[in-house]
Amino acid sequence: MSEQNDISILEKINYPSDMKNLSIGELETLCSDLRTFIIDQLSNNPGHFGSSLGTVELTVALHYVYNTPYDRIVWDVGHQAYSHKILTGRKDKFHTNRQFGGLAGFPNPKESEYDAFIAGHASNSISAALGMAVASTLKKEDRHVVAVIGDGSMTGGLAFEALNNANSQPNDILIILNDNDMAIDDNVGGIRDYLVKMTTSPAYNRVRNDVYQKFKKGNLITEKGKNFILRFNNSLKSLLTKQHNLFEGFNIRYFGPVDGHDLRGLVRILQNIKDLKGPKMLHIHTVKGKGFKPAEVSATVWHAPGKFDKETGERIVVKSKDQPQLFQDVFGHTLVELAQQDEKIVGITPAMPTGSSMTYMMKEFPDRAFDVGIAEAHAVTYSAGLAKEGLLPFCNIYSSFMQRAYDQVIHDVALQNLHMVMCLDRAGLVGEDGPTHHGAFDLAYMRCIPNLVIASPYNEHYLRHLMFTAAYGHDGPFVIRYPRGQGVLCDWECEMEKLEIGKGRKLKNGKDLAVLTIGPIGNAAREAIAVIEESEGYSIAHYDMIFLKPIDKALLKEVAENFENVMTIENGVENGGLGSAVLEYFSENNYHNINVTRVGLPDEFVTHGSIKELNKLCEIDAPGLAKRMRETLIRYNVVPQQHENIYK
Numbered sequence: 001m002s003e004q005n006d007i008s009i010l011e012k013i014n015y016p017s018d019m020k021n022l023s024i025g026e027l028e029t030l031c032s033d034l035r036t037f038i039i040d041q042l043s044n045n046p047g048h049f050g051s052s053l054g055t056v057e058l059t060v061a062l063h064y065v066y067n068t069p070y071d072r073i074v075w076d077v078g079h080q081a082y083s084h085k086i087l088t089g090r091k092d093k094f095h096t097n098r099q100f101g102g103l104a105g106f107p108n109p110k111e112s113e114y115d116a117f118i119a120g121h122a123s124n125s126i127s128a129a130l131g132m133a134v135a136s137t138l139k140k141e142d143r144h145v146v147a148v149i150g151d152g153s154m155t156g157g158l159a160f161e162a163l164n165n166a167n168s169q170p171n172d173i174l175i176i177l178n179d180n181d182m183a184i185d186d187n188v189g190g191i192r193d194y195l196v197k198m199t200t201s202p203a204y205n206r207v208r209n210d211v212y213q214k215f216k217k218g219n220l221i222t223e224k225g226k227n228f229i230l231r232f233n234n235s236l237k238s239l240l241t242k243q244h245n246l247f248e249g250f251n252i253r254y255f256g257p258v259d260g261h262d263l264r265g266l267v268r269i270l271q272n273i274k275d276l277k278g279p280k281m282l283h284i285h286t287v288k289g290k291g292f293k294p295a296e297v298s299a300t301v302w303h304a305p306g307k308f309d310k311e312t313g314e315r316i317v318v319k320s321k322d323q324p325q326l327f328q329d330v331f332g333h334t335l336v337e338l339a340q341q342d343e344k345i346v347g348i349t350p351a352m353p354t355g356s357s358m359t360y361m362m363k364e365f366p367d368r369a370f371d372v373g374i375a376e377a378h379a380v381t382y383s384a385g386l387a388k389e390g391l392l393p394f395c396n397i398y399s400s401f402m403q404r405a406y407d408q409v410i411h412d413v414a415l416q417n418l419h420m421v422m423c424l425d426r427a428g429l430v431g432e433d434g435p436t437h438h439g440a441f442d443l444a445y446m447r448c449i450p451n452l453v454i455a456s457p458y459n460e461h462y463l464r465h466l467m468f469t470a471a472y473g474h475d476g477p478f479v480i481r482y483p484r485g486q487g488v489l490c491d492w493e494c495e496m497e498k499l500e501i502g503k504g505r506k507l508k509n510g511k512d513l514a515v516l517t518i519g520p521i522g523n524a525a526r527e528a529i530a531v532i533e534e535s536e537g538y539s540i541a542h543y544d545m546i547f548l549k550p551i552d553k554a555l556l557k558e559v560a561e562n563f564e565n566v567m568t569i570e571n572g573v574e575n576g577g578l579g580s581a582v583l584e585y586f587s588e589n590n591y592h593n594i595n596v597t598r599v600g601l602p603d604e605f606v607t608h609g610s611i612k613e614l615n616k617l618c619e620i621d622a623p624g625l626a627k628r629m630r631e632t633l634i635r636y637n638v639v640p641q642q643h644e645n646i647y648k
Contacts, residue, residue: 120436399439
């Protein structure tokens with residue numbers, strides 16, 4: 001698969017300055033070394049594979065031509081940036097990538113001065129880079145700013161907002177569109193190659209500038225018509241290529257498309273356009289997984305393939321019988337079941353059909369399942385439009401990505417009280433992707449919105465019950481949140497039931513402490529309760545709230561009248577979630593003598609690592625919860641009582 005070599009060039013490169021005196025031939029060898037290094041590393045330490053292999057030549061060319069970190073390179077998204085990390089002082093630590101205490105999986109300015117901006121969510125690069133470029137102009141700094149946008153990020157609305165604004169302020173931003181999904185237009189030979197060479201050449205641009213200056217001196221170009229030359233040039237190219245370019249419609253100079261794996265060509269073009277004034281776009285075409293055939297053939301599978309054999313290309317997947325299903329798969333299969341019975345049901349996802357298991361719906365009902373691209377705000381309002389016309393949308397978005405559609409949830413869904421279901425996958429801590437992807441805030445940011453029902457299932461059966469209830473037990477917007485990874489039931493299939501909205505359930509009686517949980521974290525609480533009761537003789541009641549909004553006030557009244565000590569547990573931030581809702585109820589109803597301990601995610605951005613490691617760090621795994629329960633009981637001088645340890 002990958003050719004073995006002694007990576008003799010790469011081992012000499014620690015920072016971009018070490019590359020400056022290399023010949024083009026040596027730079028090409030460096031690209032080969034980088035690919036070998038990435039394949040070696042990621043075969044054992046999984047990460048984002050295909051995208052980073054596709055940007056090797058681009059990364060080398062950028063750091064060779066530009067003076068980083070003074071010159072800024074803003075990556076979008078960080079999936080593309082492994083070569084960048086390796087070349088900027090992190091080669092020897094790259095084996096810790098995405099591991100607890102190691103390098104982050106995405107660019108982060110806290111990690112390196114070469115990381116100009118954080119790059120976990122898509123479509124923010126042009127806006128951030130534009131701000132940097134304008135700041136450099138205002139400060140009269142001779143600084144170049146480059147935004148590298150790709151991996152589908154151009155479908156995000158924020159990218160187009162930035163393009164629309166790019167020509168409104170003096171700046172010299174370069175936007176590189178890394179097109180790794182669409183084929184190059186048919187017009188890739190003869191005239192296209194000639195135009196790319198011509199329009200990026202210093203001679204052509206000197207002539208172009210001279211013509212512009214003469215027109216200006218002759219008062220033939222007014223301030224109102226200052227874009228005349230740019231438009232004339234774009235019109236000429238459109239005439240010759242028989243195409244009109246969207247980006248030129250934004251008055252951004254456009255070059256390309258060019259081969260993103262032609263290092264010599266990239267270096268030449270970047271050197272030629274580096275000092276051109278005004279906003280520019282270079283359109284390159286790359287292949288995801290370049291240099292590793294299985295990844296080139298199947299980009300989706302090899303986006304983040306896990307461990308694999310670098311020689312055979314075989315993915316190493318550890319499967320065991322009698323394992324619980326992934327929550328996302330239970331969602332996907334259940335959605336198909338519901339859709340088979342109801343033709344009004346449709347599925348929507350913003351670029352995550354595999355990650356959310358919307359693929360099952362797409363296969364069974366291809367005309368009723370929609371991937372709208374990286375466009376979360378559009379996904380929500382598009383779903384609202386479907387709902388307005390009588391369909392029943394299940395809009396599946398990762399929890400952290402739903403943050404990008406917050407206004408749409410309020411204005412387009414909740415305000416109109418539309419009947420649609422928002423399924424928030426990856427709720428809670430998600431693991432190696434870290435703070436940009438943790439679904440920490442949804443309970444808090446959703447709870448304050450009128451008309452929403454917000455729920456989280458204790459297990460896979462309750463996920464199915466909630467999906468059925470959202471479809472047929474409520475006629476307004478309904479939010480269901482569930483975590484990444486496996487559930488707890490091997491036998492996940494069950495007859496779906498309609499739940500009473502806002503009704504929780506008592507799982508176990510107790511006397512010393514009432515534990516209130518929401519969602520699958522209740523299973524870890526159950527383990528912790530068993531440990532505390534067995535080892536120390538305490539009596540602990542356990543309630544599964546199911547619904548955060550409307551919250552079960554009858555259940556809270558029962559708890560308030562029977563317990564002096566209460567603990568709330570949630571896989572979300574403590575501030576604003578279940579614990580806050582319980583405190584509000586007790587305060588509003590004059591239950592002032594209850595000791596409430598809130599357990600959830602801390603008021604900080606939790607780092608990256610495995611879910612197991614992060615749960616331990618935040619003390620929301622079973623041992624951590626047992627510790628918190630023990631500390632609470634001791635703090636309030638609770639004496640163990642005789643009791644029965646029986647769950648319903």
